[in-house]
Amino acid sequence: MAEYKLYCFDKSGNAYKVALMLNLSGADWKPRFVDYMNGETRTEEFRELNPMGEIPLLEHNRLVLSQSGVILDYLAGKIGKFGAKNEAQRREILRWILFDNHKLTSYIATLRFLRTFTDRGENDVTKFLEARSKTALKVLNSHLQDSRFAIGNRVTIADFSMCGYLYFQDEIGINFAEYPHITRWLAEIQNLEGWAHPYDLMPGESIKA
């Protein structure tokens, strides 16, 4: 049995944040496919595990953890990689993870979902989400102009959090040529040993047990 079990599916950037951390760490982990698209996270069984009804979930020893930011922080402590080395770094990491949750992933993940997995087409909601997404991307792009990674020269869990949905570029419908520093940063992460695209790292419907 693998040490870490990650409840995930290949379309979830939030699950990818954790899968990427596990894979880049060389951790002993295995995915457990969740059939989100067919409503598994709305079942009673799943709500028992996570009343927030969200992916990812991580099982480790007897703990079941939810919220990607909590899981990343937990793994950084357990594995001893990609975490903070002092209090100032810890605050900076948390700051960018909160920014990601509040302003980046929140809008981009929803925009991508509406554009890629529904057939409602363009409307005021996609326009609204696109504008909010671009504001967040602009903040991140400016930051990465002067900083190699989210926190200085070292990859941390803040990077994993923020890049979660950004390898799905074709599905978001925003032209990333406007964000050259984000593009450079994504390529640097992509070059790390153990990197894989979400669609290659996590199971999709096709290999459902």
Added chain:
Amino acid sequence: MAEYKLYCFDKSGNAYKVALMLNLSGADWKPRFVDYMNGETRTEEFRELNPMGEIPLLEHNRLVLSQSGVILDYLAGKIGKFGAKNEAQRREILRWILFDNHKLTSYIATLRFLRTFTDRGENDVTKFLEARSKTALKVLNSHLQDSRFAIGNRVTIADFSMCGYLYFQDEIGINFAEYPHITRWLAEIQNLEGWAHPYDLMPGESIKA
């Protein structure tokens, strides 16, 4: 000079999360009014302080901190109140603060802003935000059915984060009678010594220097 200086304004629920913590702790703090409505957070001077362009900011000694979740965590450590007592509580607090940033405040604050401070009226965007807000309120209401506060029987910074916008109920346009456990919980927080409504705790335009 007060020990803590909080950049804030009375309409900001995100700033209120921190103001409430400071006031309930009996900390020595003073507000510094930010003229958000007239674009102060978009000025170069403000962006120097916080490139994310957001309120609140906290000045303490020589530190300038942003992101309410980071500031709350910092204050809990400095003041020694309303924080975690062990690792499991620390994870739970972070979990609810992330939920707040990702699913609760993110939608409710925006919905309230559109409904109260713009004249665009009801449209597909407000409908979208209302539906998302209600999903988050339902999760919180269920949680508070079995838990007096966010984390068991003790008030923590997770409560301050989640209640940030919920005393602006009249401005959100959602009927809170559907969420009786949230109503009970808000009343409990309101009964704590040092509680004040955001409009009483932080400066508005009227008292601008």
